[in-house]
Amino acid sequence: MNDDANESATAEARREARLGDMAGPYLQQPSFLLATLKADCVNKPFAQRCHDLETVIEEFPAKELHGIFPWLVESIFGSLDGTIVGWNLRCLQGRTNPTEYSVALDFLDPSGPMMKLVYKLQAEEYRYDFPVSYLPGPVKASIQEQVLPECSLYHNKVQFPSSGGLGLNLALNPFEYYMFYFAISLITQKNSPITHHISPSNSAYFILVDTYLKCFLPTEGSVLPPPSSNPGGAIPSPTPRSPAVPFTSYGMHHTSLLKRHIAHQPSVNADPASQEIWRSETLLQIFVEMWLHHYSLEMYQKMQSPHVKESFKPTEEHVLVVRLLVKHLHAFSNSLKPEPLSPSAHSHTASPLEEFKRVVIPRFVQQKLYIFLQHCFGHWPLDASFRAVLEMWLSYLQPWRYAPEKPPQTAELLPRSVSEKWAAFIQENLLMYTKLFVGFLNRTLRTDLVSPKNALMVFRVAKVFAQPNLAEMILKGEQLFLEPELVIPHRQHRLFMTPTLGGSFLSSWPPAITDASFKVKSHVYSLEGQDFQYKQMFGTEVRNLVLKLAQLICQAQQTAKSISDHSAETTASHSFFSWFKFTPSEMNGSYTGNDLDEIGQDSIKKTDEYLEKALEYLCQIFKLNEAQLTQMMMKCGTAQDENGKKQLPDCIESENGLILTPLGRYQMINGLRRFDVQYQGDTELQPIRSYENATLVRLLYRLSSALNERLADHMDVLCSREDFVGRFCRYHLTNPHLVHKIRYSPVLKDRTSQNWGPRISLRFLASYRTLISLLMLYFIASWFHIGPVGCTFIILFSYFLYAVIMAFFFEGRKPHEH
16 A cells, blocks of 8 residues: 555656646646646747647546636637637648647647547546537527437437526537537637638648548548557447437437437447447538538528528638538548448448448438538629539539549540449439539529639539530439339338438348339438429420520620730730820720730630530530531621621610610620720810829810811811821821711710811820820930930921821821820
8 A cells, every 4th residue: 555655646746747837736626727727828839838738638637637628629729609719720821830730730630639638538428518509500499499400419418407507508528529619610710810811721620620531431441449548448439329329310200309308318238339430420420510501401491582691601611621521421432342242241241330431421411411502502602702612512423533443544535434333323412413503504694704713613514514424324313203103102202211210320221222213202302392393404494594504605705705806906006105195995984994804815715715615515415406506606796896806785776876685784784795885075075084184184175276276277178188198187187986986885876977077186295194204205315415305306206207107007096086
């Protein structure tokens, strides 16, 4: 006994020495340890705090660590109300904070100190309260109505408030509590300040999600056992986590919370094999519930109305993390070993992890992801950020991309045909392919396809659906759904393919259903309800939408071409002398630019390439008639003017001028076409611009008017001559553009006959740009010892030579409006 006491005292002294000044003389109250750690958060750097926490986790017993665990989790992931940011893992990147980044990842690694603390507390079966009020909307509403949610994650955990209690709570074990906070921090901390130029895929949070998925849902081997704090000891799985629960409640009718609670009491004789993957199942359920389960089936049906206000708005970062989950689940499910030929062998050799891989997507993810995507397709802004949602959707549609087998090297350059073995997946996820494709079409018809980012999204979807054999398998799935039900027993569509109460994926399975049509119908009705009116992807209605999209693509290509030609012409006209004068658009107040003007010629070419390939893929998918497409493209080209550069909105001529058609209004709203609205009155009487000196404009107008009044007859005679002098005078004294440009504006016909005759205009000298240009020329000339008179002579002589050449070769082109 004395030897044991001496060894215990020695260990206690050693622990105090290792903690040093962090904890001071050790006291038995956990509150002292908690207060010390809180003080260290203010006084010590991040790396030192993590090192001290690692020492505390190693040295202190679970009884004392139990008191600091909730505070530690909150200090890492932030508070549920978002007021405490915590370590801000979403903004922590190795490029900007390499030391803190590596320290945080090591501390939160599945084999790191934090998980050791979790398993240490797990062995003692501690419980921690998680407020129901912070759960996703459908779950919170269900529990508050005293109806137990279908997900088994919440079974046996609801704690009713005692007298004077503040609300409902979930009693979670340490692993569940840690993962709840980790998953929900993506939602609760979305309003925290985020530095610009941060890539979500490089953040510590994103890396941790990937690490946890690879550890607890491994594609190779089995789940690593949790580290034990006692040599030779094992950390038991939580006893309330019954293996008879995991898949029992999917598709069940709601009963009272009390009855459901009693019905799901854990079995004493639980199968030990099922405990092998309890962390895998728990992690997946928490991720799916926290990230996807924000819309119930009933809520989804109500939100079809555009007047219903959104209850939850996912962010782009949120969608990127969900895409990571989807991609890993495909890889996890595809790592399933091939089924043995003998059914009896399957029942004896399949491990719980293999059975879990078999059902992980249809049982856990499919329904919630479908509703999540439906919401995003219907409510996401019509901008380029939708690309994140699009790529998540396309990742789910292509499980073969994450299959272990590799295509042969000879076929790498050719489109990879979709194998027939994926037909079952496509049929059981038919709505993911068909209804969401229709939703994408409806979105695309409201976007500006001249934008390279929008054109890229159309190209990506068309390329995916044009994969060889995919369209045929989707069509086969539609045919199976539309098959009439002959002699099939009465079915409760909402209960299709659901295990009976009390069974799990390890218990006896229902007999395999060989009726492929029944499987497709069960999928559709379970997601949309029995009264759902299915819209065929290859039917007439959707085909008409595709034709509208093809027409929109043709129009966007023509618009991009006209913008490209305009940009090239503008670039070519920017000579040295053109910098000292105004272009017609500056003087008449029209704007002929487009968003693509700031992007450049390369992006315009990419837009054309994306749209051209997308149109080609759509023709492959829907077998569009080439003659019909050619006629459509010719129709799009007829809107160009005689020079093939400008496009007017679709309109008809009337006595009062041009009137827009519904198509023309649509083209203008989406920026596909526009009128070249310009000032069409006397250019001398335009409003004074911000780049002009008001006093000079008025003085020069009076001077010009006096000269025009005195010299009008002489100018008419000179401009009527057919020799070089007449061409030179017409070049400077007339404005041939005024009549031509009226054609592109929706104005009255009688205005086209307006003609102002030859006249002198000096208004361009009132421009600050012209004045600054002249001052710069005089300043540069002074460097070469050229005086103002000499510089003026050089400027006039140079301009005279330039004007002679322009008048001789390009009579119709003018340097500025006169």
